[in-house]
Amino acid sequence: MHCVRAWTRVARLCSVEYHGAWKRGLSQTAAASRLDLSGIYPPIATPFTAKEDVDYEKLEENLQKYAEIPFKGLVVQGSNGEYPYLTEEERVEVVKAVRRSSPRGKLLMAGSGCECR
Template identity: 65%
Template sequence: MLAFLRNVRPITCNGSVTAAWKRTMVHISGAQRLDIGGIYPPIATPFTEKEEVDYQKLNANLEKYGKIPFRGLVVQGSNGEYPYLTVDERVEVVRRVRQALPQEKLVLAGSGCESTKATVQMGEQMAGAGADAVLVVTPCFYRGRMDSRALIHHYTKVADSSPVPVVLYSVPGNTGLDLPVDAVVCPLPAPQHCGAQGQRRGYHKNSSYYSQNEL
């Protein structure tokens, strides 16, 4: 089962990109469906002077976010500085976000890691912490080997194992790796639905995605 989230337009604010998704129904299991249409701002992770997660400030921010009619929040995208968090911190941040938000607001949690195994494990923990879907960034340390075949294999394994919908995340400004069009539109043989979101080096790629995969 495969579906793609449609990025209607990236909304740039102070250098950050907020995802605006077309109303799309994503199957979870059986007759259950998840409506992911709407706007999802990527939230920052506040830190103390000792470089620890400042959960008090996080809670204060979440109280404000909860009053704004967003469809949900992106947690631990690039703004969340997830590379600087431990596994426990990443999971705890998602858990607190889920607890603080009204149930009707969705949580899209970054679960990408460099290895497929670690990404699968992180996705399971994020789902357990309350994430409604996971955002999986392209592995990039061995970017010279990350061709379409490798990325399709990676995302297929991740989607096969994920208890929640998977969103492919391409952010070449940070990873130095652009998600190839054929990797996005390839009909992955996975039982879990996937989506695609990210910053593009050229809007022509968005057009190519949509022309090859009617949404």
């Protein structure tokens, strides 16, 4: 249940284009069919401090570097293995931080893996 709550909160943040289409009255299928997922979406790592807290300063620094590369978008909390080590609040905050720092037009995908520690 813990993972489902976090994923629900994250899902609301990620696909502005998808949700915008849904709010305009398009069905979920129609909105998804208009979403162009072609391109490269690298899974980015969530950096941590020596005290095992999320290093938001380093994350911002990394995102500035990623912005210079013509990726179509980014995958946050994808396949790098940090997901089970984040609290529900950290999971949502990391996605928010990436969304705020991503250039307009870049798509953001959020992973929802629920491995156990």
